[in-house]
Amino acid sequence: MSKTLFDKVWDSHVIKRIENGPEVLFIDRHLVHEVTSPVAFLGLKNRGIKVLHPERTFATADHNTPTRNQHLPVKDPLSANQLKALEQNAAEHGIPYWGLGHEKNGIVHVIGPENGITVPGATIVCGDSHTSTHGAFGAIAFGIGTSEVEMVLATQCIMQPKPKRMRINIHGELSRGVTPKDVALYIISRLTTSGATGYFVEYAGEVFRNMSMEGRMTVCNLSIEMGARGGMIAPDEKTFAYIKGREFTPKGAAWDKAMAYWKTLKSDEDAIFDKEVTFNGADIEPMITYGTNPGMGIGISHGIPQANMVEGGVATYKKSLEYMDFHEGENMLGKKIDFVFLGSCTNGRIEDFRAFAQIVKGHKKADNVTAWLVPGSHKVEAAIREEGLLDILEEAGFELREPGCSACLAMNDDKIPAGKYAVSTSNRNFEGRQGPGARTLLASPLVAAAAAITGKVTDPRELMTMETV
Amino acid sequence: MAYDKFNILKSTAVPLPIENVDTDQIIPARFLKATERKGFGDNLFRDWRYHPDDTPKEHFVLNNPIYSGKILVGGKNFGSGSSREHAAWAIYDYGFRCVVSSFFADIFRGNCLNIGVLPVQVSAEFLQKIFEAIEADPKAKLEISLPDQSITILATGEKEQFDINGYKKDNMLNGFDDIDYLLNLKEEIRAFEKQAPL
Numbered sequence: 001m002s003k004t005l006f007d008k009v010w011d012s013h014v015i016k017r018i019e020n021g022p023e024v025l026f027i028d029r030h031l032v033h034e035v036t037s038p039v040a041f042l043g044l045k046n047r048g049i050k051v052l053h054p055e056r057t058f059a060t061a062d063h064n065t066p067t068r069n070q071h072l073p074v075k076d077p078l079s080a081n082q083l084k085a086l087e088q089n090a091a092e093h094g095i096p097y098w099g100l101g102h103e104k105n106g107i108v109h110v111i112g113p114e115n116g117i118t119v120p121g122a123t124i125v126c127g128d129s130h131t132s133t134h135g136a137f138g139a140i141a142f143g144i145g146t147s148e149v150e151m152v153l154a155t156q157c158i159m160q161p162k163p164k165r166m167r168i169n170i171h172g173e174l175s176r177g178v179t180p181k182d183v184a185l186y187i188i189s190r191l192t193t194s195g196a197t198g199y200f201v202e203y204a205g206e207v208f209r210n211m212s213m214e215g216r217m218t219v220c221n222l223s224i225e226m227g228a229r230g231g232m233i234a235p236d237e238k239t240f241a242y243i244k245g246r247e248f249t250p251k252g253a254a255w256d257k258a259m260a261y262w263k264t265l266k267s268d269e270d271a272i273f274d275k276e277v278t279f280n281g282a283d284i285e286p287m288i289t290y291g292t293n294p295g296m297g298i299g300i301s302h303g304i305p306q307a308n309m310v311e312g313g314v315a316t317y318k319k320s321l322e323y324m325d326f327h328e329g330e331n332m333l334g335k336k337i338d339f340v341f342l343g344s345c346t347n348g349r350i351e352d353f354r355a356f357a358q359i360v361k362g363h364k365k366a367d368n369v370t371a372w373l374v375p376g377s378h379k380v381e382a383a384i385r386e387e388g389l390l391d392i393l394e395e396a397g398f399e400l401r402e403p404g405c406s407a408c409l410a411m412n413d414d415k416i417p418a419g420k421y422a423v424s425t426s427n428r429n430f431e432g433r434q435g436p437g438a439r440t441l442l443a444s445p446l447v448a449a450a451a452a453i454t455g456k457v458t459d460p461r462e463l464m465t466m467e468t469v
Numbered sequence: 470m471a472y473d474k475f476n477i478l479k480s481t482a483v484p485l486p487i488e489n490v491d492t493d494q495i496i497p498a499r500f501l502k503a504t505e506r507k508g509f510g511d512n513l514f515r516d517w518r519y520h521p522d523d524t525p526k527e528h529f530v531l532n533n534p535i536y537s538g539k540i541l542v543g544g545k546n547f548g549s550g551s552s553r554e555h556a557a558w559a560i561y562d563y564g565f566r567c568v569v570s571s572f573f574a575d576i577f578r579g580n581c582l583n584i585g586v587l588p589v590q591v592s593a594e595f596l597q598k599i600f601e602a603i604e605a606d607p608k609a610k611l612e613i614s615l616p617d618q619s620i621t622i623l624a625t626g627e628k629e630q631f632d633i634n635g636y637k638k639d640n641m642l643n644g645f646d647d648i649d650y651l652l653n654l655k656e657e658i659r660a661f662e663k664q665a666p667l
């Protein structure tokens with residue numbers, strides 16, 4: 001029988017099917033961070049058991065870490081305690097731990113691919129919903145809760161009902177100034193934040209084929225924002241070139257064997273999806289959100305929709321606009337902003353810093369803007385220096401911080417103050433996500449850069465010169 | 470972690486007729502710094518419940534003494550966003566044993582089932598009826614029967630069936646958790662690993 005990419009990877013990991021219940025799925029790689037793991041380790045302790053496969057488990061500190069002075073002790077006692085707990089748990093169970101300052105430290109979904117932990121055809125989980133990022137490599141990757149973290153630590157397995165399959169096709173080409181982030185925000189705005197709940201998505205079509213691995217990660221990362229369990233893209237030559245030679249990818253004969261398997265990882269021609277949607281790449285503009293969920297996004301030159309035009313309750317919609325202090329029909333262009341955040345597992349990779357730098361080059365940061373530029377990992381940080389981007393950024397009045405999740409979820413000191421507007425390249429614009437009372441406008445690194453130098457919502461295409469790609 | 474058994478729950482309910490209630494609202498990230506599962510109920514809906522100076526926001530439903538009970542009734546797409554199990558813990562720790570909505574986000578639903586909070590998904594029409602019943606009488610009771618997989622508005626007798634897979638139903642009825650089940654599969658897991666490709 002013909003199978004989808006998702007079926008091929010999923011079915012090959014099923015250990016047992018429980019009648020009228022979930023399936024028992026074997027997990028190849030487990031990523032662990034400080035916030036969602038301590039209670040799981042405590043559970044193991046209470047049961048008197050050890051981590052079954054420490055060599056399939058990798059731990060980093062990212063959610064709760066400062067982005068300045070990482071060489072100094074962490075000031076917040078609660079954060080410091082959580083970091084210490086992870087360090088101890090990792091040591092006790094023999095798990096590699098890349099803590100603050102370690103050269104491999106960074107946001108869990110940035111360092112997985114960077115170090116070759118993420119490979120095609122694998123099942124990957126982490127106690128973080130944006131684990132979907134790793135699907136860019138043709139892996140099945142999804143976020144789990146702490147009880148499930150404990151399950152995977154104890155048994156390397158998880159129990160999950162099999163999701164349905166959805167394929168999202170985007171044909172044609174993207175216009176200038178339109179990035180993978182815009183593609184994702186466009187899809188979510190069309191499907192809504194719950195439009196893919198219950199599904200695992202495969203992204204297909206020319207637009208994704210032409211995308212870089214970094215771009216594919218951005219798109220898969222945001223799958224969860226339309227409710228999907230995860231998203232994936234069939235591996236191709238770009239995928240193999242990206243992973244080849246990275247520390248944890250197979251080498252020599254093991255590589256050849258893996259390649260033979262990886263090349264089979266695509267949906268069969270006649271595979272059937274439970275749902276299929278198709279868009280045209282040429283219809284997508286640079287996007288920006290105006291509300292309090294990632295589905296509330298529009299093309300940057302459009303006005304804020306009227307309440308009766310959107311799906312979902314009018315009361316919920318009005319509550320959302322009230323929080324943002326925006327009004328139906330208003331234009332987003334020209335709105336004054338206070339903060340810019342470049343970073344997160346959505347847009348904290350080298351390509352995102354290149355995009356940001358190409359717009360700000362030769363300009364100056366607007367005086368009314370506070371900008372936080374936070375690389376996704378130390379490796380990204382190093383590349384920013386090596387490629388000369390740091391000079392461009394500093395010349396334009398920006399400074400670079402140290403890696404971590406930072407203002408994406410505002411667990412550390414990087415909080416947007418109440419009532420302030422932030423153009424953010426992260427993934428969630430929920431009420432208070434970036435700090436109590438903070439107002440978030442999600443956008444691409446290009447839109448963030450344009451806002452950072454003009455101090456207001458600006459179409460980045462106006463600032464693109466002939467040389468910018 | 471094992472939890473209380475769930476059988477039949479008869480209780481008044483707290484209404485929250487808002488759509489897309491995400492887990493950042495249920496428990497904001499700044500309260501996720503604990504290393505033990507304790508005290509999360511105090512920060513349930515923190516920023517909707519309290520002003521920045523920690524005084525209660527009068528209009529929020531949890532601060533309104535008219536409403537109480539072990540059932541939380543929310544709008545469509547409840548629990549979207551972050552995978553934090555802390556959201557389910559906060560709901561449980563506050564004293565809820567059941568959340569009713571017309572649609573749940575996947576991870577949140579799974580987290581609830583794993584810790585002993587029953588997610589009951591009803592039709593949009595039935596959800597509306599529940600909100601109306603509570604509006605008419607804040608002391609209106611709901612009866613949730615897990616064995617029958619039904620939810621009843623006791624004042625009117627209106628009733629609807631809900632879905633739950635047989636395995637999870639058994640777990641909830643008996644207070645079992647998945648880890649016990651998986652630990653018993655050791656042999657199968659070992660056999661599988663031998664032929665795993667990656």
Ligand code: SF4
Pocket residue numbers: 062063107108109128130344345346404405408409426427
């Ligand atoms: S950057 Fe944001 S979304 Fe990504 S792992 Fe960190 S907190 Fe989660």
